[in-house]
Amino acid sequence: MDRIKCLECSEQAAIIAHNRTKPYCTEHFVQYFEKKVFQTIREYKMIRKGEHVAVGLSGGKDSSVTLYLLKKLQERLPFKLSAIILDEGIKGYRDEAYKKAKELCKKLKIKLYYFSFLKEYKITIDNVSKVSKKFGPCSYCGVLRRELLDKAAKKIKADKIATGHNLDDIAQTIILNVIRNEPKRLLRISPNSELGIQSNKEKKFIVRIWPLAKMPEIEVATYALIKNLSMHFQDCPYAFEAMRQKVREMLNLLEDSYPGTKVRIFKFLENLKLILELEDKKTEIKKCKKCGRPAALDLCAKCKLLSYL
Amino acid sequence: MLKVYIDGKYKKIEKNYKTIEELLKELEISKQIALVKVNGKLTPAENPFPKNGKIEIIRVVFGG
Numbered sequence: 550m551d552r553i554k555c556l557e558c559s560e561q562a563a564i565i566a567h568n569r570t571k572p573y574c575t576e577h578f579v580q581y582f583e584k585k586v587f588q589t590i591r592e593y594k595m596i597r598k599g600e601h602v603a604v605g606l607s608g609g610k611d612s613s614v615t616l617y618l619l620k621k622l623q624e625r626l627p628f629k630l631s632a633i634i635l636d637e638g639i640k641g642y643r644d645e646a647y648k649k650a651k652e653l654c655k656k657l658k659i660k661l662y663y664f665s666f667l668k669e670y671k672i673t674i675d676n677v678s679k680v681s682k683k684f685g686p687c688s689y690c691g692v693l694r695r696e697l698l699d700k701a702a703k704k705i706k707a708d709k710i711a712t713g714h715n716l717d718d719i720a721q722t723i724i725l726n727v728i729r730n731e732p733k734r735l736l737r738i739s740p741n742s743e744l745g746i747q748s749n750k751e752k753k754f755i756v757r758i759w760p761l762a763k764m765p766e767i768e769v770a771t772y773a774l775i776k777n778l779s780m781h782f783q784d785c786p787y788a789f790e791a792m793r794q795k796v797r798e799m800l801n802l803l804e805d806s807y808p809g810t811k812v813r814i815f816k817f818l819e820n821l822k823l824i825l826e827l828e829d830k831k832t833e834i835k836k837c838k839k840c841g842r843p844a845a846l847d848l849c850a851k852c853k854l855l856s857y858l
Numbered sequence: 859m860l861k862v863y864i865d866g867k868y869k870k871i872e873k874n875y876k877t878i879e880e881l882l883k884e885l886e887i888s889k890q891i892a893l894v895k896v897n898g899k900l901t902p903a904e905n906p907f908p909k910n911g912k913i914e915i916i917r918v919v920f921g922g
Binding site for chain 2: 550551552553561562563564565569572575609610717765766767770771774775798800801802804805
């Protein structure tokens, strides 16, 4: 049995990309990966000339690759680039990630801004995991992280937030919203929040973009390894408590047996939106009665969650 | 002699496999979260199982 060769040259393949149909050596994989990410950015009109984009940087592979590629994109498109790191207060995890994030920003000469849950909300996820009875730590982390990232981006006058959400994340989110019977949330999923159903036309929330939306997690990891990016190779200690982890395992099993499963889930949602031809119904955005920030209901998700502690 | 490392830790493997993918299946590690290096070079899991040298399996972490 011969070793698999690169599709583009006679070198040995390092990875089989694109639903495990295209074997590439490291050099041609990097070309394929970068081309696909830049195409996604164009397809979803993610960045305009002169905008200020802040990358939500965790120190992990996805956000590190996002930052690295947006830095590369600056060679062709002039825009401002910053990075924001959020400290959720998870001991032994975020401290290490922050070190990696700082190293990467220093290497790429990008300004890094630091915000913490402790300073903004007077809580840490470690504490929440001990006291919260109704919701798990991941629920708090997800909601507070989104809100703080929004707040941080406004503070540094960023026009958009780029995060490292990859194809695996999006496929998992689609399935999670189906399981939880959340059709409205499902339809809001979009690699550019400016373009989604119930889009952000009123600019009450900072626009979010996902440059890695079409890239499987394994390809992002491969790119990060090849490029020797500062990466944090450690699972969040709370990650395994979430339903998302179960969905992740299920999707990986399916992908092993039926390559292209995750892409088809993503495309299913894109096609569903087209078929339904829903009008961009604007949810009336109110103000949270407690903190005054934009909210769909009387209390924003953050104030509602904090009220349970 | 073949040495297999999983997440940096040495694991004794006495069985012979046709492909690296077969080893991953036995270890219950999905191809979707495993980077494989043979003698320091990235390699697809579908490649033939080497008879000697070093195999490293790096599990991709969730999030970030």
